[in-house]
Amino acid sequence: MKMLRFRSSSIKSLSQEIKCTIRLLDDTELPCIIQRDAKGQFLIDFVCNHFSLLEKDYFGIRYVDPEKQRHWLESNKSVVKQMKSQPPYTMCFRVKFYPAEPMKVKEELTRYLLYLQIKRDIFHGRLLCSLSDAASLGAYTLQAELGDYEPDEHPDGYVSEIKLFPKQTQKLERKMAEIHKNELRGQSAAVAEMNLLKKAHTLETYGVDPHPCKDSSGATAFIGFTATGFVVFQGNKRIHLLKWSDVSKLKFSGKTFHVHGLQKEKKIVLTYHTSTPDACKHLWKCGVENQAFYKYAKSSQIKTVSSSNIFFKGRKFRFSGRVAKEVIEASTKIQRTPPEFHRSTLGQSRSYNSLSKQLITNVETAESCLPSPDESEEHSTMDGGELLKINDQLARSEEELKEPHNESGEVAETKCENEEEMSEDCLTISELVYNPSASVLPTPVEDGGIDLFFNSHPVGNQKDDGGSYNELDAPENTLLITEVEELKEVNWVLVRSFELMTSNRHLNILAKSFVKLLVVGLGLMLFAFPLLLVLLESDIDASFLREIRQTPEFEQFHNEYYCPLRQWLTYKIHYILDKLSSS
Missing domain, CATH: 3.10.20.90 (Phosphatidylinositol 3-kinase Catalytic Subunit; Chain A, domain 1)
Structure with a gap:
């Protein structure tokens, strides 16, 4: 090229x-x-x-x-x-940003690119679905990329040579082949892709980019943002759904992420802990971007948002670009000859079993399962085998927890097959648990699962309204390495501080910086103190003052701190005046 x-x-x-x-x-x-x-x-x-x-x-x-x-x-x-x-x-x-209604996407090219993304989500276990839904999604993919079923071209077992799901059973393959053979004949690639998008957008995990985190009790959860709103998954269940109209504020501080909103007309605050401050910042930015894109009718209505309250400096972020409603409106005005583009087929992709076997063989010789900083889940030469290996390890760890006396996992698989026979809708992809491949998460997860990842990035004892989170026990080696790294960091800081203090030039710079900081601080105090008095004591009903007074942080400050302090000062002043008048 x-x-x-x-x-x-x-x-x-x-x-x-x-x-x-x-x-x-x-x-x-x-x-x-x-x-x-x-x-x-x-x-x-x-x-x-x-x-x-x-x-x-x-x-x-x-x-x-x-x-x-x-x-x-x-x-x-x-x-x-x-x-x-x-x-x-x-x-x-x-x-x-996944479109809320893929049918409203105007051009076939755009729908094809969305189809490729959904196919990736299915392959990496990010799209949780029942067996019947999985069979339909797989059949649409076969129709889009192989065309009509032909006995000469598609012999028995042809589906088993194609890897579309992280855990692909024979029962699932039979259902995919049956639908492809009997129900989809005559559908063009574009129609099959549209049908896949229609089916996928009805699933709860459609458009979810899963962010691993811990709740206040220390349980693993996955946070996501969709066209509907803020969602949280634990196991294979969606335990929280806050529509964007009910989400009032998204905040983060360090490793802690807060969601302020309304649920059944009651104010709630959901608190979750990420593994690192950068992961928390990324989670917050994704949240405010998705809320801006899906909630507002016009991009001009979007204001700059802050990660903190009005009294403390925090991260600020301004959404740029068009919102969903503007994009749909612009799509209706597109008048051009559709551009030509080349569709990749299953024969050219990494999905074929023969290619997957070759990749797995190559990966097993590598020293590490995880991609390097420059090798994300999209690496074309490691993607298939590596991600299958990671997902299989995660699935096996889940099976070992469920069946402690079964080392090979055969009992668990037999149990799952029996459940399939009893009810086709009971089986979900990823072994009944929402368990996306480690290397496709927004924060990459070390080999060994989510818990080991949080052990290597301890959250610490953080308290919130819902309780406290205690970090999990890490292996001794991990703790030892962490302590050594902390000692090295402390030693570096001490040495660097000594060098700075012994340098006259650096002392002058330090003094100037301190004076500037002091001047800025005094200036802020002179501005903030009168504004605080106006907010707390005046009856001025300006729009921006009203918005500040209605924030949860201001209400908490007013009720829990300012009112008791004012009562105490009033009591003391009256007491002193009484003493003076009596004397």
Whole structure:
């Protein structure tokens, strides 16, 4: 493929160029060269121009930082400053916002790219569904990529050579083949893809990018954001669904994520703990972006949101781009000849069993199951085998917990097969548990599962309204390594502090910084104190003051701190005045 050069229009652009590789939804790679000052929007436009894609607001570019934390590329910021790593850069083109109604997507090209994303979600165990739904989804995929069933081309057992699901049983394969053979004849690829999207969008986990976390009791949960609202899954059940209209605020502090909202006309605050502060920040940014995209009618209605309350500085984020309603409205106005594009087939993809076996063999010789910082789940040469291996290990760990006396797991599989015979709707993909592959989570999970991941990034004893979370017991080696790393970090800080204090130049810089901080602090106090008095004591009913007074943080401050303090001061003043008058 020819290397394309993409230059920024900025006057201050630098001559130095940077190589980038963008992995597409069909696992092909798109190379390009950008200037050092290019912003994220340049890369997004570059990929969309490659496809001749107009309905581009549903898509985004994702990357992984050196700490193996996933991020979405921000369009209005420099690519270099966001990557935090050395070039060449590797990024992935993915669906960022799933359309609430795929039928309203105007162009066949856009629907095809959505179809590829859903196929990835199914393969990596992110789309939880019953056996009957899984059979339909698989049959639509066979029809879209193999065409009509033909006895000469599709002998008995042809479905078993194709890997579409993380746990693909013979019963599921038989049902897929039966539907493909008897019910879908005559459907074109475009029609089959549309039918798959129609079926997928009715499932609870449609559009869920699962973020692993712990609740206040320490139980593992997956947080997601959909077109409907904020969702939480535990096991194979959705335990929380807050519609976007009922979510009043999303906040984070350190590793703790808060959701303020209404449930049955009562105010609630849901609190969850992530493994790292960066994971929590990423979770918060995904939440505020999804709420802005799906909730508002116009992008002009969206305000800059803060991660903290009004009295303390926090992270601020401003949504850029069009919202869902604007995208649908713009789609209806598209008038052009549909662009030609090439569909990948199962014969060309990583889904064939022969290719999967080869990949598994290659991966087993590797030292680690996890991708490197530059190798996310989209790596075309490791994706199939590696993710199957990780998902199988996670599934086996679940089976061992359920059947402690069965080392081979045969009893669990037999039990599952019996359940299939009793009721086809009882079986869900991922062994009855929502268990997406470790390396497709927004925060990559170390080999061994979610619990080991949280052990290696301890949350600590954090208290909230719902109770407290105690970190899980980590292996002795892990704790020992953690202590050594902490001692090294403390030693480095002490040495660095001593160097700074013994340098006159650094002392001058430190003094100037302290004076500036003091001046800024006094200025803020002179501004904040009168504003606080106006908020607390005045009857001024300005719109911005009313909005501040209605926030949960202000109400809590007023009721729990300010009112008792005012009563105490009033009592003391009256007491002193009485003493003076009596004397």
